[in-house]
Amino acid sequence: MDEQVLKVQKIKNGIVIDHIPCGLALKVLKILGIEGDIGSTVTMAMHVRSKMGWKDVVKIEDRYLDDREIDKIALIAPTATVNVIRNYQVIKKHHVNVPEKIKGIVRCINPKCITNQNEPVEPEFYLVSKNPLVIRCKYCEREMNAQEIANNII
Amino acid sequence: MLKGRDIVSISDLSIEEIERIFEVARKMVPVARGEMKNENLRGHILANLFFEPSTRTRLSFETAMLRLGGSILDFSNPSATSIAKGETLADTVRMVDSYSDVIVIRHPYEGAARLAAEFAENPVINAGDGAGQHPTQTLLDMFTMVEEVGRINGLNIALIGDLKYGRTAHSLAIALDRMGAKIHLVSPPTLTMPTHILRRMNQKPAVHEKLEDIVDLADVFYVTRIQKERFPDPTEYIRVAGSYKITGKVVEKMKDSAIIMHPLPRVDEISPEVDNMPQARYFKQAFYGIPIRMALLSLVLGVE
Ligand SMILES: [Zn+2]
Numbered sequence: 001m002d003e004q005v006l007k008v009q010k011i012k013n014g015i016v017i018d019h020i021p022c023g024l025a026l027k028v029l030k031i032l033g034i035e036g037d038i039g040s041t042v043t044m045a046m047h048v049r050s051k052m053g054w055k056d057v058v059k060i061e062d063r064y065l066d067d068r069e070i071d072k073i074a075l076i077a078p079t080a081t082v083n084v085i086r087n088y089q090v091i092k093k094h095h096v097n098v099p100e101k102i103k104g105i106v107r108c109i110n111p112k113c114i115t116n117q118n119e120p121v122e123p124e125f126y127l128v129s130k131n132p133l134v135i136r137c138k139y140c141e142r143e144m145n146a147q148e149i150a151n152n153i154i
Numbered sequence: 155m156l157k158g159r160d161i162v163s164i165s166d167l168s169i170e171e172i173e174r175i176f177e178v179a180r181k182m183v184p185v186a187r188g189e190m191k192n193e194n195l196r197g198h199i200l201a202n203l204f205f206e207p208s209t210r211t212r213l214s215f216e217t218a219m220l221r222l223g224g225s226i227l228d229f230s231n232p233s234a235t236s237i238a239k240g241e242t243l244a245d246t247v248r249m250v251d252s253y254s255d256v257i258v259i260r261h262p263y264e265g266a267a268r269l270a271a272e273f274a275e276n277p278v279i280n281a282g283d284g285a286g287q288h289p290t291q292t293l294l295d296m297f298t299m300v301e302e303v304g305r306i307n308g309l310n311i312a313l314i315g316d317l318k319y320g321r322t323a324h325s326l327a328i329a330l331d332r333m334g335a336k337i338h339l340v341s342p343p344t345l346t347m348p349t350h351i352l353r354r355m356n357q358k359p360a361v362h363e364k365l366e367d368i369v370d371l372a373d374v375f376y377v378t379r380i381q382k383e384r385f386p387d388p389t390e391y392i393r394v395a396g397s398y399k400i401t402g403k404v405v406e407k408m409k410d411s412a413i414i415m416h417p418l419p420r421v422d423e424i425s426p427e428v429d430n431m432p433q434a435r436y437f438k439q440a441f442y443g444i445p446i447r448m449a450l451l452s453l454v455l456g457v458e
Pocket of ligand 1: 137138139
């Protein structure tokens with residue numbers, strides 16, 4: 001993580017999600033289910049200059065996420081890193097990794113897919129390829145790329 | 155090994171399981187012809203759950219079940235008859251599941267059969283879901299090749315016509331590739347096989363624009379229809395479709411051992427004069443749908 005970002009608003013405990021592609025900070029929060037009154041402070045820095053160009057950064061105080069939750073971020077922000085902070089110190093750095101099974105996070109892009117017809121099922125996908133990112137619907141077998149995934153986060 | 159299994163997508167079946175289905179289907183051929191009696195499925199009930207009309211497919215499952223002494227519950231056209239509008243497919247399936255031993259489903263939405271299989275305790279067989287999978291068609295196509303040519307491994311198989319929208323060709327290409335065939339794709343440049351299908355194949359298929367390129371090489375010619383709607387200009391359609399038409403003249407250039415297949419119904423992709431030529435197999439192919447479905451029903455019900 002860049003020193004300057006840490007300096008701006010250091011958090012005592014929680015997580016800092018760094019290197020999010022520009023403009024996707026809100027989607028990252030959505031994917032993590034962090035919406036409405038969650039009882040912790042969320043700080044977002046959008047369009048921050050870094051060594052590798054522009055990025056977004058999200059900080060969530062007093063909140064920890066397990067690795068599987070964190071891995072969901074990889075669906076829209078494969079370059080993101082997650083820093084776990086305890087007592088102002090980075091105690092763990094986690095690179096996100098797209099899970100093999102993706103359930104209830106992405107809506108199928110195929111309007112004729114059965115998961116888009118008010119049936120009592122959650123959309124589910126299998127990972128086909130990480131680079132480039134491709135996932136396949138368990139039901140209709142339609143494949144979706146990174147852009148389509150980002151546009152169809154539930 | 156297939157007892158209790160759902161048959162939703164051809165990719166769910168291993169090569170070993172496909173070969174087992176063929177082995178049982180082979181034994182079913184004389185029963186399917188009515189030359190031998192077999193009452194193995196007496197006391198079993200098949201529910202045909204057809205949400206869109208497909209008379210041929212529905213009747214072929216009925217014939218298969220009746221030939222084996224089983225009974226049929228017909229839930230065809232459920233929106234007009236027994237099933238309330240607005241009911242979810244999941245609920246319909248749970249109800250029909252409790253009335254029968256095996257469900258055969260056809261549905262306009264893609265992935266409907268996978269969903270049905272999740273909600274039914276008994277086996278579910280996909281008889282086509284939207285533009286999606288139709289595994290019994292794929293199985294009967296492959297069975298025709300095995301029976302009529304002797305094998306699939308190493309064959310040069312030409313898939314001809316609309317390879318972009320024709321989903322029959324999609325699942326077939328993936329399955330044949332897994333079975334070790336060399337695939338040749340023959341289509342107009344605007345109707346080529348989508349890349350997401352090509353990506354699922356181990357061996358890169360050969361791509362041809364003209365039928366002549368492989369007419370004397372291919373062991374199997376699998377012909378599919380090119381639909382008029384795909385072309386904004388009707389004269390363009392006539393020109394393009396005509397160049398993939400199987401006529402008597404084309405067949406004369408084929409190997410004697412080659413076979414011509416078509417999922418039927420055909421419109422004018424194959425001239426009627428070809429019907430009596432030794433390479434024509436499309437009517438036999440349609441017949442093989444019966445022993446294949448008999449084999450599947452027997453295997454998933456655990457009675458063979
Ligand atoms: Zn889908």
